[in-house]
Every structure is written in C-alpha cells, then in structure tokens.
Amino acid sequence: MSKETIGVLVMSYGTPESLEQIEPYYTHIRRGRKPSPEQLAELTARYEAIVGGVFPLRENTNRQVADLEATLNREHPEFSFKCYQGMKHAYPFVEDGVKAMAADGVKRAIGIVLAPHYSVMSVGSYVKRAQGSAEEAGVRLDCVESYHLNPKLIRALSERVTASLEAFGSGAKDDVRVLFTAHSLPERILQMNDPYVDQLMETSRAVAESADVKHWQFSWQSAGATNEPWLGPDLLDTMRMLAAEGVKRLLVCPVGFVSDHLEVLYDLDIEAAGLAAELGLEFARTASLNTDPLYMQALSDEVYAKLTMG
Numbered sequence: 001m002s003k004e005t006i007g008v009l010v011m012s013y014g015t016p017e018s019l020e021q022i023e024p025y026y027t028h029i030r031r032g033r034k035p036s037p038e039q040l041a042e043l044t045a046r047y048e049a050i051v052g053g054v055f056p057l058r059e060n061t062n063r064q065v066a067d068l069e070a071t072l073n074r075e076h077p078e079f080s081f082k083c084y085q086g087m088k089h090a091y092p093f094v095e096d097g098v099k100a101m102a103a104d105g106v107k108r109a110i111g112i113v114l115a116p117h118y119s120v121m122s123v124g125s126y127v128k129r130a131q132g133s134a135e136e137a138g139v140r141l142d143c144v145e146s147y148h149l150n151p152k153l154i155r156a157l158s159e160r161v162t163a164s165l166e167a168f169g170s171g172a173k174d175d176v177r178v179l180f181t182a183h184s185l186p187e188r189i190l191q192m193n194d195p196y197v198d199q200l201m202e203t204s205r206a207v208a209e210s211a212d213v214k215h216w217q218f219s220w221q222s223a224g225a226t227n228e229p230w231l232g233p234d235l236l237d238t239m240r241m242l243a244a245e246g247v248k249r250l251l252v253c254p255v256g257f258v259s260d261h262l263e264v265l266y267d268l269d270i271e272a273a274g275l276a277a278e279l280g281l282e283f284a285r286t287a288s289l290n291t292d293p294l295y296m297q298a299l300s301d302e303v304y305a306k307l308t309m310g
C-alpha cells in the first residue's frame, strides 16, 4: 500500500536573495508603493552590513525546511511528508507554495509558520492567504497557529540562555540581566484582543524558569518607522535605562525570532551591540535556533499533532 502524501506549507516572512531584489521586496512589504531612494539606501546599507555581498539568509530558511521534512519522515514513517515554502513578501509566495502542492496532487496539508507567536498581523495574515488559496486549489489545509510553549522549543531556548550565561563566566547568574525580545508591532493590536503580547510573555517566563534565570525582563525591538505608535519599551531605551541603573552585563535572547536574519544580525549584533559598547555594557545574545534538532522536532511534533488530532 502506498503512503498518503501530506503537504506541509512552511511559511515565513521572506528575505531578498540579492542586493537587486531589495527594491521589489521592500515595495511588496509597502503594499506596492516603491520606497524613496533614501529608504531604499538605508535598508540596502543594513543588508550590506550583514551579508557582505552574499545572501545567506534564504539558505538558512531552505535548510530549516529540508531538515523539517527529514525529521517528519524519520519520526512518522507511516506518512510521506513533502514540505513547500510559502513566503509573505518573497518568491515563492504563500500562494505559490499551495499551488505547487496542488500541482503535485496533494489533497491533505498542514501549514506552519517559522515564528512561534500568533498575531493577526503576522501569522494570522499568512494563514488567511494560505487558506484562501487552498480552498481555490481543492487542498484540505489546517494550520498550526502558534507553538510558543512547545516543550522542545522552550528547552532549545533555555539551553541557549544557559550556554550564554556560562560564557559570561563566574557570577553571571547573579548579575547578568537577561532581556527577552521580539519584533514590535503597532500598538493598535492591543485593541484587537491579539494574543501576541501574552504569548511572548509566556514564552519568556517559561524560558526564564527553565534556565533558572533570576533577573530578566522583556523589551521590544525593530519597531517600524511609521506615524502610529509601536509597542514599547524599545530594547535600545531599556539598555540606556539599565546602564543608568548600574547594570554591567546584558544577555539578549530574541524569543520572537527563530533564525539568523536582519533583525538579529543587524538590529542586535550591530545596532544594539554598538550601543552597549558606548554605554560600557558587556553584551551578548543567544545563538539563533536555525536548524537545531530540538527546534526541528518541535515543528515536527506540532505538524503531526495538527494532522492526527486536528
């Protein structure tokens, strides 16, 4: 008997693959409005600062998707899993991923996002687009909406916090301040009953408990430059406040991000680390999950649970 093929739509924000792709990518993020030359130059400079001409960021996602497929097929050999990528702002788009699975004859599929926390503005919009095209294509698709307390995710994150604290050396548990961070969103999500903030606090608390962290707090990072207010406090402001309070050592754990990309490699490793140097703070950040087998298993467990238990 041949195994049933299960399509897995692996969704993410998307990243450009070359310097030339930054403009169309940014235009898509801005809903079709081209960025001004200044805005484009500013974003290009951030990418140039982290990639030095080559774009490893997409490779990173490709590896996560390949490893997830291997993990699913190893752990659940009764099915044949096939992963398809679907991105919000880059090719292959969410709709392309669904069309590709339908073209392969897939009838049953599970969607999951490479971001553990649900917001209508992030995961919600990916899922809506995916469901819309799945309906058109005649694919039965169910999506994992969040996995912010998945035990393997929490263990993977807390192992990283523990390793970073150990690298600080003696006394780290007593005097290193741990800052959990995630991408800020416009403050109006608070009026929308959005679970994003609560889920992030729950992940942070669970990781702090698991790693036995004494001194921690939460800050937002990477807020957009729009006219509306975004969630705060911002990481950079928090760092200035902590320095003024006499804190000397700082560990940032970006729980809202699962892989190395612009927000981690630029906003943390260049911008925040630069401010830390100015403020005389010793600064470190936890390593990104990327293809950590524990993270791959967390995703695999979520996909399998959705498939078999709904």
Ligand SMILES: CC1=C(CCC(=O)O)c2cc3nc(cc4[nH]c(cc5[nH]c(cc1n2)c(C)c5CCC(=O)O)c(CCC(=O)O)c4C)C(CCC(=O)O)=C3C
Residues within 6 Å of the ligand: 012, 013, 014, 015, 016, 029, 043, 057, 114, 115, 121, 122, 123, 183, 184, 185, 186, 223, 224, 225, 256, 260, 261, 262, 263
């Ligand atoms: C919640 C959230 C996540 C985490 C959840 C998830 O992963 O989904 C995330 C991830 C990412 N965001 C990314 C890149 C960008 N996001 C931007 C702009 C925006 N992000 C927003 C939200 C989020 N973004 C929002 C509300 C905006 C305003 C415009 C809009 O409503 O979309 C801009 C425009 C310029 C700027 O503002 O910097 C860029 C370049 C990359 C890829 C970077 C790389 O290439 O490595 C990743 C993984």
Ligand SMILES: [Fe+2]
Residues within 6 Å of the ligand: 013, 183
């Ligand atoms: Fe973003």
